[in-house]
Amino acid sequence: MKDVISSPKLHDCRDAFVSVLERLGAENPKIVAVCNDSVGSSKLGGFKSKWPERLVNVGIAEQNMVGVGAGLANGGLLPFVCGAACFLTGRSLEQIKADIAYSNANVKLIGISSGMAYGELGPTHHSIEDFAWTRVLPNLPVVAPCDSIETAAAVEWAASYDGPVFLRLSRVGVPDLLPAGHKFELGKANLLRDGDAITLIANGTVTHRMMKAAALLAEQGIEARVLNMATVRPIDVDAVVAAARETGAILTAEEHSTFGGLGSAIAEVVVAEAPVPMKILGVPGIFAPTGSAEFLLDEFGMSPAAIAEAAIALIARTSSRIS
Amino acid sequence: MQPNDLDRIARQIRLRDLQAVFEAGAGHIGGEMSAIDILTALYFRVLRIWPDQPRNPDRDRFVLSKGHVALALYVTLAKRGFIPEDEVATFLKPHSRLNGHPNCNKVPGVETNTGPLGHGLPVAVGMAKAAKLTGAKYHTYVMTGDGEMQEGSNWEAIASAAQFGLDNLTLIIDHNRFQQGASLKDTNNLAPFPAKLSAFGWDVTEINGNAMDEIVPALEKRGNRPHCIVAHTNKGHGISFMQDTVDWHHKVPNADQYKIAVAELSETL
Missing domain, CATH: 3.40.50.970 (Thiamin diphosphate (ThDP)-binding fold, Pyr/PP domains)
Known part of the structure; x- marks a missing residue:
């Protein structure tokens, strides 16, 4: 890594x-x-x-x-x-x-x-x-x-x-996040960082933001798992189910509408196979305003700091559900 | 095969098509009858094809862009040996591979999946362009309906075929003058077609698309530009009461009408 x-x-x-x-x-x-x-x-x-x-x-x-x-x-x-x-x-x-x-x-x-x-x-x-x-x-x-x-x-x-x-x-x-010589496998997520407090899943331009968010969380003693999930179809069912069972919460982020994208594909698996609290970050079903891609990703809550905050909130929701 | 023999085969295909529509209780009989003479000429004379090797790379390509007349293609493919003749009886039945629009992954002889209109010609341009790039000698034919030419994607493809110099591409417009609900003239009248195609840089031939002695030479014509055959046809051709009426786009004959139609088509067999 x-x-x-x-x-x-x-x-x-x-x-x-x-x-x-x-x-x-x-x-x-x-x-x-x-x-x-x-x-x-x-x-x-x-x-x-x-x-x-x-x-x-x-x-x-x-x-x-x-x-x-x-x-x-x-x-x-x-x-x-x-x-x-x-x-x-x-x-x-x-x-x-x-x-x-x-x-x-x-x-x-x-x-x-x-x-x-x-x-x-x-x-x-x-x-x-x-x-x-x-x-x-x-x-x-x-x-x-x-x-x-x-x-x-x-x-x-x-x-x-x-x-x-x-x-x-x-x-x-x-x-660059993946090691030189990386081989692509269809439908297989890549574990970029392991942890058991929550799983952060992203692809495309957002994966590196997830890694930065995980680093911020680690500073607070929260160890997040980070999966890079380039394949949206077929979705990596095993990695999603393992994330749900082993970390108890899943936060997704994507440079896409929150309707119908990566988060939705993951939620379809979570609901059917291993229900846990989830949050889907992305563009919330609206036409985005003007601004650079980086500005807009920040604007829609996908800066590393905002992702870390969303993760903490999701973990809190998960804990309150368990207690 | 000579025009007289082709005429006889076309009548047999018409009769089998009519029977299948009657038995299935559905089909697009008007547009099938208008297209069958051209399909017959293609499959029994013009196309270089091998029914036992439907994917032979050297085969000529035919794309039925007006995919809703799939039944006419199925009957033709069956008669030519691509699929069993008795399989036509499964048309539209549950799990039959002969659904209302042709499927290239299930039915040998079908090149690409059509159904939504305006798809076949762009794909045919790609086939012809591929032959130019690889040096393959096959010729690509595509048939559209005249109403289908209202789809803008066709005109994108027409422009690119001329730009690419595709002298190995023949477009046949089945100009039966009717679309689903009305005549072309009363809907969005693109006719006359020849001047439009010429303006885009195509060679154009106008024929009676229900006359074998005009169909065959037009299909076999070669030049140095893409070639469009504007085939003037009759919707419902061969069955007197169906001819040239918009009603028979996808109507199914009742038992009495069926008897009359069978008698008319059988007379000349």
Whole structure:
């Protein structure tokens, strides 16, 4: 485990994505990138300069982009369909349902700048509904890596996985949390810190905030377990049940609406398998105001200090329930 | 296979389709009858396909974007040997793989799942583009309904097909002039189609889509741009009282009507 507080070097996970994509692209000529004019924002410039013919840019036409991705896969290619997560999922949700998930097309959907990465641009450009929209679709794993190492590992895994994938990436800088050489396993959470007072679960850009909150809690003698849960579907049932049974309370946080996302997926398991008090942090079912992603995460109670406070309150609620 | 033989097969497919609609008590018979001549020409003459190897990478692709006429495709696939002929009797039955819209993971010969309109053409553009990238020689065909062309996603795909220079793609618009509730003209009239497709950079051929001697050469035509066949068809073609009426979009014949329709289709077999 790295010390995220004293090693503040931040990484844009898009760099890890394209670095692996270009490495795999050199080995496998079937890999193609598909985009909606988003060559720059998806950082596909390097891929384009190496293999201009293998960058399929359909222009600003997301429904067509996803359908074309399905057709390219039918023709034997391995398409990585890249676009801002808000448009990729929102604009083409029915294409994702029918052409990709239901048809079980071997297409990798790469949602760039997810969550509130485009915070200042307003709610049209926030992608805080995408977990909810995608995780109800059969056949479609939903994955939000927490750092550049997990991003690289998840891209490598996605390329070898025979079936559709939705990979939700950010552009907001995050510190590396997982060890170099980490292998991504679908549906497996990573234990980043052990403890028995409460479990903090997050993914994407929020995991490192959970680690900082856990450090604050430790200063007060509270040992929190921290799980990084990149896979929203299929959810890691074993890790959630163990967290509930062994720590008695679960606090989740995500760069997403509190409706239908990671916290909801965990709550579905908790309610059915091991009921314990829970709290879900995120955007509370509203359109977020203007501000940077970091500002908005703080605004919605996901600063390390606010997470630590929420954890203490939840532990108190759990204790009062027991007594 | 020659036009006369194809006509005979088309009539057999029509009759089996009619029977299945009558037995299942559902179906989209009007649009099935308008499309069956083209489906017959594709599956019995034009497409390079191998029913025992439905995933052969060299196969020509056909995408039925107007997925609600799935039954016509099932009957055609059965007649061509992709699925057992007696399986058509399971259409719409519980757990049948022949549901109201085709499923590529269950029914051999189906390339992609359709049902919501405006999906097949973008996927077909991807198939044709893949062949350009890999050097594969297959040709991609896609059939849409004329009402379906009201979906904006089709026009995204039409623009990109021209941009990509997809001379290995043929779009067939089944122009039967009716959609679910009214005529195209009284709803959102995109006709005439040819000038619109030409303006987007496509070659366009207009044919009588219920005449084999016009269908076959149009499907076999090759050029250096994507090709659109505007197939003027009759909704309910082949059954006198169904022809060119909006009522028969998804109506089911009663016993008397069924008898008349069977007699009409059997006459020429």
